[in-house]
Amino acid sequence: MGLKPTCKEVHRLVSEGLDRDLSLVERWRMRLHLMVCDACGAFSKQMDLLRRAMQQLTIPDDAGQEPDEK
Ligand SMILES: [Zn+2]
Structure with a gap:
């Protein structure tokens, strides 16, 4: 039970993910939750x-510039 983050926590992680790189664990928790929660999936x-x-x-x-080839 304790392993699953709440919607509140996932919302916070999604928001913080805009400003900083989330840790692997944080991303995992977020992804797991998004798989089972439509509301957070839409938010994300x-x-x-x-x-x-x-x-x-x-x-x-x-746009329109050629990439330098070296
Ligand atoms: Zn949720």
């Missing part, structure tokens, strides 16, 4: 979309 998906959107905002616009 939303946060993932948000993170990707934020990353795209910070990526410099270098």
